[in-house]
Amino acid sequence: MNFPPVTSPADKAVHSKAQAGTFGSHAAADSTANPNLSLGLVAQGTSAYGFSLTPEVKSADVPVTTVVDWGDGQTSTTKSTGGSQDKxxxxxxxxxxYTITVTATDESANQVVNKLTVTTYGSLYTPYGPTRLLDTRNGVKVEPYTNxxxxxxxxGGIPAGVTAVALNVTVTNxxxxxxITAYGEGxxxxxxxNVNFNAGQTVPNMVIVPVGQNGYVDLYNGGWGSVDLIADVAGYFSSTSTSGYTSLASTRIVDTRDGTGTALGQVGAGSSFSVQIAGGAGGQLPVSGVTSVALNVxxxxxRSAGFLTVFPGGQQAPTASNVNFVANQTIANxxxxxxxxxxxIQIKNGGWQPADVIVDVVGYYSGASRSAYLPASxxxxxxxxxxxxGPLLRSQYYPVPLGKDLPTVTGFVLNTTVTNTTGVGFLAVTPDPNSxxxxxxxxxxVPNRQPGSVLNWQRAQTVPxxxxxxxxxxxVIDFWNVSDxxxxxxxxxxxxYTTD
Structure with a gap:
């Protein structure tokens, strides 16, 4: 097996984005209630849960004590002489x-108070649906270079002010x-x-995308011809405390080809089967508290064209799809x-003939997890x-230092695409034990590749x-070309996702 080059573009790219260290600025105008002392405030988001605060004190050249009440019962105190206080x-x-209240007092007992309201930048997940939000087959196709x-x-029941959304986007016709590129409107x-396709293909892909102006997401058709688009929502992210994310090593929990996690044999046309999530995946999943599960299906x-729908246990199958396929195809989403x-959870085969189904679990959402989502540019x-x-060769892997200097980051949201394929195979994405x-x-x-796959391809295909x-x-994360x-x-x- 050959080592790929270690001069990875990700070594610079991810750190320039993920370690920028700021997520927006808030400022309060000077408070001038006391003529001998005034106080301005500048707060900067530093992480999903964190802020830095710089008091701007205008006073005589005398010591000033600044007390910061962070609005959650915690306080901090600094002391300096005039001007900008310590951050x-x-x-x-x-x-x-939260409302941050700052009190500045000089040695002559002159005192001034100022306040600033901030909202943390991280988002937690709320499951929803799955529910269909868009289907252009019922109206006008999306023309090239339009949204x-x-x-x-x-x-529906999705509140205003959500920060990001998990959508299953399907291209057809x-x-x-x-x-297709998904991004926040405005x-x-x-x-x-996010989704790459050829003429005549039906291709689904999950996207996690920021929500833009007035609560809208744009889906841009970058192709040379018109397409139909379908979008099904699986959940949304907001600052409301619901479910954080826990990342897991990819674990196979269902394989109908050998009877793992369900009955041996193909899933019949129109049939459903259930999968135990609570306490599953060899005990990696908690026995309670899991609100949603992250899978690769x-x-x-x-034996025919069709689709798979994944939905909560104990409910009826919704009008939504997760994986679309044609006869004899191997495709993941x-x-x-x-x-x-x-x-x-339940999985339904919406095809006209039986099919085999494989499910790998990669993480889960629960109220017990602190890992919040931060979208990146x-x-x-x-x-x-x-x-x-050049390209990844047969059985070659590409190590990428995505989180080598980010100890509080627990997982990354990536879109992977393979193209110019010269054989048949699949892509695996696994943590690397090497630093x-x-x-x-x-x-x-050379590490041992963990089982599981994230996408499958045939010769001369482009698959996201x-x-x-x-x-x-x-x-360090490895991207494996497991093909011929x-x-x-x-x-x-x-x-x-980050815990900080």
Missing amino acids: STHSYAKLGT ARVQVGGN ATTAGH TTLPTTS TVTNP SVIAPVGADGR PVRLIDTREEAE WDSYLNGTAY NLVQASSGSTG GSADLIVDLFGF
């Missing part, structure tokens, strides 16, 4: 909106090849992609599925088409899929 930092125990608008905030169209050996009150981390070393320093100094060893990748113990030929790899970063 204070604070991490809240819970996401939410389809999807209302999320304020639509495409007249040419192209790609923001700049990023140079990334693969269909293989289908990322799924975030709400878990039923019985601790189970979408950025392309890897594109082997533009690198001198990045070991790669740089030549002491890294969302990946919620665990940062592991070292912050080479493949170009494209990886886009959309956000990350």
Whole structure:
């Protein structure tokens, strides 16, 4: 097996985004209640839960004591002489909106008070549906280089003010090849992609995308011809304390080909089967409290075209889909599925003939987890088409130091795409036990690839899929080409989960 190059573009790209260290600024005008002392405030978001605060004190050149009440029962005190006070930092125990009250007092007992309201930048997850929000087959197709608008905030039971949404976006009836880019309305169209397709294909992909102006998400058709788009919502992110994310090493919990997790044999046309989530995955999943589960669902050996729908246990199958397929195709899609009150999910084969189903669990959402989601400015981390070393070769892997300097980051939201494939195979994404320093100094060893796959391909295909990748113990993530030929790899970063 060959080592790929260790000069990874991600080493710079992810740190320039994830370690920018600020998520917006808040300021309060000077308080001038006391003519001898005035106080302005500037707060800067530093993490999902944290802020830094800089008091701007205007006074005589005398010592000033500044007391910061962070609005959650915690306080901090600094003392300096006039001008800008020392910066204070604070991490809240819970996401939410807080009023920071600052009191500045000089040695002559002159005192001034100022206040500033801030909202933490992290978001927690609330399951919803799955529910169909958009289907252009019932109206007008999306023309090339135009957007389809999807209302999320304020639509149905989804509240206004949500920060991001988990959508399953499906392209169908495409007249040419192209790609779809999902982004918040009112923001700049990023140079990334979420769904890649060829003429005549039906291609689904899960996206986690920021919600823009007035609660809308835009789906941009970057192809040369018109397409139909379908969007099903699985849940949304907000500052309301609901469910944080826990990342897991990919674990296979269902394989109908060998009877893992369900009955041996293909799933019949129109049939459903249930999967135990609570307490499952070899005990990695808690016995209670799981609200949604992050999965990679693969269909293989289908005898006809069709679709799979993943939905909560104890409920009726909704009008939504997660994986679309044609006869004899092997295709995977990322799924975030709400878990039923019985601790189970159900999977329905919407095809006209039987099919095999494989399910890998990669994480879960629960009230016990502190990991909050922070969207990043979408950025392309890897594109082997533009690198001198070329595509990933057969059985080659690409280590990327996504979280090597980010100890509080527990997982990354990525979109992976393979193209220019010369064989048949699949992509695996796994944590690497080697540190990045070991790669740089030549002491890294070839790790054992963990089981599981995130996308499958045939020769000459372009295939995308969302990946919620665990940062592991070292912050290094491996992308494996498990095939009998080479493949170009494209990886886009959309956000990350963090406990800070």
